[in-house]
Amino acid sequence: MIRTEELTKVYDGVKAVDSLNLTVEKGEVFGFLGPNGAGKTTAIGMMVGLLEPTGGKCFVNGIDVTKNPLEVKKITGYLPDGVGFYPNLTAVQNLKYFSRFYGMKDSEAETRIKGLLEYVGLGNVDKPVGSYSRGMKQRLGLAQALLNDPDVLFLDEPTNGLDPQGVIQFRKIIKEQAEKGKTVFFSSHILDEVQHVCSTIGIISKGVLVARGTTDEVRKKMSKDETVTIIVKVKGDMPRMSDPRIINAVYNNGSAVIQASDDIRDAISEELFSKNMRVRELRLEEKSLEEIFLETVYRSE
Numbered sequence: 466m467i468r469t470e471e472l473t474k475v476y477d478g479v480k481a482v483d484s485l486n487l488t489v490e491k492g493e494v495f496g497f498l499g500p501n502g503a504g505k506t507t508a509i510g511m512m513v514g515l516l517e518p519t520g521g522k523c524f525v526n527g528i529d530v531t532k533n534p535l536e537v538k539k540i541t542g543y544l545p546d547g548v549g550f551y552p553n554l555t556a557v558q559n560l561k562y563f564s565r566f567y568g569m570k571d572s573e574a575e576t577r578i579k580g581l582l583e584y585v586g587l588g589n590v591d592k593p594v595g596s597y598s599r600g601m602k603q604r605l606g607l608a609q610a611l612l613n614d615p616d617v618l619f620l621d622e623p624t625n626g627l628d629p630q631g632v633i634q635f636r637k638i639i640k641e642q643a644e645k646g647k648t649v650f651f652s653s654h655i656l657d658e659v660q661h662v663c664s665t666i667g668i669i670s671k672g673v674l675v676a677r678g679t680t681d682e683v684r685k686k687m688s689k690d691e692t693v694t695i696i697v698k699v700k701g702d703m704p705r706m707s708d709p710r711i712i713n714a715v716y717n718n719g720s721a722v723i724q725a726s727d728d729i730r731d732a733i734s735e736e737l738f739s740k741n742m743r744v745r746e747l748r749l750e751e752k753s754l755e756e757i758f759l760e761t762v763y764r765s766e
């Protein structure tokens with residue numbers, strides 16, 4: 466579980482993260498979404514104990530990150546944006562090096578590393594990491610983040626540089642980790658990426674969390690459009706509708722696109738029924754979260 470209270474980071478008088486209040490429950494896969502420079506990496510840096518907050522607090526499984534960063538490191542895994550390894554060492558050698566920080570015995574580490582490398586799709590690779598592609602480094606980064614079998618996983622733009630097959634494998638791994646009861650904090654600037662794996666999302670813009678909830682809740686909260694669009698298709702000619710809540714309507718032979726102040730589908734269907742019309746389609750056209758995200762977050766950049 467992750468909890469932040471008024472978490473703030475100021476760089477040169479500018480708030481990179483501004484009073485972040487957030488709770489991510491155990492087993493939740495939380496998507497932290499925002500455009501470049503929104504403050505995602507800075508917020509994660511404070512949550513994993515690498516950056517000191519200017520103000521506020523952060524707790525991981527109830528442990529105060531600023532007061533006990535080492536305790537927090539034991540129970541967290543972190544895949545940074547642009548993960549770094551020793552280029553002359555192999556994946557096994559790199560991970561063995563990291564395993565010593567967790568006080569793992571060599572034999573225990575060897576078994577775990579072998580299993581993890583297979584898990585992330587690097588089972589048969591035995592060359593120095595310097596010759597790895599970006600995607601391979603991401604895979605190794607994920608193995609490193611899982612090395613200590615952490616309760617809480619922080620993944621900063623984890624699918625960057627992965628090919629489509631790698632993206633699917635990563636999503637599968639993230640879901641499996643959540644099923645095991647791990648908390649996953651996943652940052653991205655791509656909405657589609659988080660929608661696939663996250664149960665909840667938060668949108669950060671200019672350091673401020675502007676919305677938080679399920680994708681549906683966030684979509685409703687961020688939608689500034691007060692009107693709804695209803696698509697109607699009938700058999701035969703579409704008659705004019707008389708509901709006073711209609712703001713605008715475009716009629717076209719057997720169909721209509723109706724803009725109304727409210728969801729008036731029931732009234733439309735009753736009116737059509739009273740005119741003995743056969744309804745072929747009657748649906749609400751909702752804006753996708755992607756459209757709303759682009760309009761609200763990117764437009765304000």
Ligand SMILES: Nc1ncnc2c1ncn2[C@@H]1O[C@H](COP(=O)(O)OP(=O)(O)OP(=O)(O)O)[C@@H](O)[C@H]1O
Binds near residue numbers: 477
């Ligand atoms: N060490 C630093 N010194 C000064 N300003 C910084 C520093 N690190 C980040 N910033 C600024 O803080 C803001 C947030 O940056 P951050 O890297 O956290 O954003 P981000 O959402 O992770 O972006 P990206 O998706 O590009 O990684 C930006 O305006 C950035 O320029």
